[in-house]
Amino acid sequence: MKRDPVIYLVDDDTDFREATAELLESEGFATRAFDGGARMLDIIDPEWNGLVLCDVRMQSMDGFGVLKDMRARAPKVPFVMMTGHGDVRMAISAIRGGAYDFLEKPVQPDFLLGVVRRALNARKLAIENTRLRRRVARFGDLRSRLVGTSPVMKDCRKQLLDLAPLPITVLLHGEAGTGKEVTARAIHDFSEVSGDLHTINCANLSEAELRQDLTAASPDDTVYFRALHRLGTEAQSIVAEFLRQSTRARTIASLTGDPSKCHDAGQISDELYYLVTVAPIRLPPLRERDKDMFVLLEMFLRDAAARFKKPLPMVTKEALKPFRTYPWPGNLRELRGVAERMVLGLPLGLDRNTATATGQxxxxxxxxxxxxxxxxxxxxxESGGQKGDAAAILGIPRKRLYLRMKATGLLE
Incomplete structure (x- = not known):
């Protein structure tokens, strides 16, 4: 397998360029040679983990011109300048211009290799420091997305940050409404993958539709299999084959419930189960999150008030009593809906299961x-409020869904 270059060598002297490239390659440094600076500058990446070795005297653009453009395009990439006609004044100008080092030709091989190693180590350390700073910044951003100070949420965020940079399939599982889609988006964003989050809703998806969705995903995308346990047997085989052969940086799957129970119940095949449970993350239900509920409620109330252009409602301690005893089967989705009803002045509907929760x-x-x-x-x-999809999930006609929604008070 061809390695990505860690050294760009720029020199219009063919003999020197070929001999130096051969030396560097023999010492394990993947090298790409250029006879001029313009071509190298066209492809330079500011986040590249390598360095540039560049001659001073060249016909099209001299080394100082290359250095100047390089500092504008990739200021953190080490630039080592070389010349057979140098002096102290030129060396000082190079260092002041941003060069990492200045070497006089002919360069002794051991000396050149020593400079290369030091420059690459310095670059590696700089990249690691940058990633650490980004990680700290992302942690603050993650707290604003996955809100909560409860121990279970702190542990959940830590797991996400640990797994986000790794090229591994992550499985999100938990009760309905615990925020699996928001979490999948966070993993994608914090993984620094260049593509988009390509969501495949697995609920009642045919094999042909699944293959079409997989084909539509670009190699740089994160593929997110939503409601994986809803796939049929043949479709699960397609996903398993995709996961076995995939070389993409990130794949995410989610399911409602416990993965092992879904497996035991025959909802997930043996092959797919072992492929997706390498890095499982359980998203906790609302009832396990202590006082997070009230922080989330305030956030949802503010969001609903802004969307509906309504004033924030006055919330008293008495009004919050049912919140503590209600079992919250719909978790965050249900809490958001309750917040919207509070803003609109509608009945909250929290009394229907309160008796059960209090033991009556x-x-x-x-x-x-x-x-x-x-x-x-x-x-x-699970269907995002789409009644046709909900009927398909339940395996009943749409008309029957409407009738049962009316009978249970979900539809007037």
Missing amino acids: AESYDASMLAHERAILERALM
Whole structure:
């Protein structure tokens, strides 16, 4: 496999260029040679992990001209200048101009290799420091996306930051509405992959549609398989083959529930299960997040007030009592919906499961109706509110979905 170059060698002397390139290659430094600076400057990457060795006297553009353009395009990449006609004044000018070092030809091989090693080590350290600073900055950004100070959320954010830079398949799992799509977006953004987040909604996707979606993803994209457990057997085989052969930097999958239980229930094949559970991250339900709920509620209230152009509602301690006992089956999605109803002055609908949460008995009919409503809500949440998709998830006709939504109070 051909290595990416770590040294760009610029010199219009063919004999010197070929001999120096051969020396560098023999010492393990992948090298690309240029007979002029213009071609090298066209491809230089400011975040490149290598260095430039450049002659001073060249016909088209001299070394100082290359250095000046280089500092404008890639100021952090080490630039080592070489010449057979140098003096102290020229060396001082080169260093002041931003060169890492100034070498006089003919350069002794051991001396040249020593300079190269030191420059590459310095570049490696600079890149690592830059990445560390970005990581610290990203951590602050991640806290603004995945809000919460509870121990489970702190642990979740740490896992995400640890895994985001790695070329590994990440599996997000947990109850419906725990923020899997937001988390997938965060992993993609913090992985520094150059492409887009290419989401494939696996709910009732045919094999032909799946292949079409996979073909539409560019090599630089992060492919996100949403609701992976909804795929049929043949479609799962296609995804497994894709994961085995993929060389892309990032793949993310998500499913509702516990991966091992989905596997035991036959929702995920053996092959796919072992391919996607290399780096699993569980997103905690709202009831495990302590006081995060009230921080999230305030954030959702402010967002809803801004979108609906309504004033922020007055929230009293008495009004928040049902929030503490309610089981929140829809998690963050449900809390966001409640916040929107608060802003609009609509009934919150938190009393239907409060009796169960506080240990009081419910009638059989009420329990069954609440259970059915929870199933319908989960399907609607997974489909993003699209009733046709929700009906497909449940495997029932759209008309029946509307009738059951009316019966359970989800539709008037």
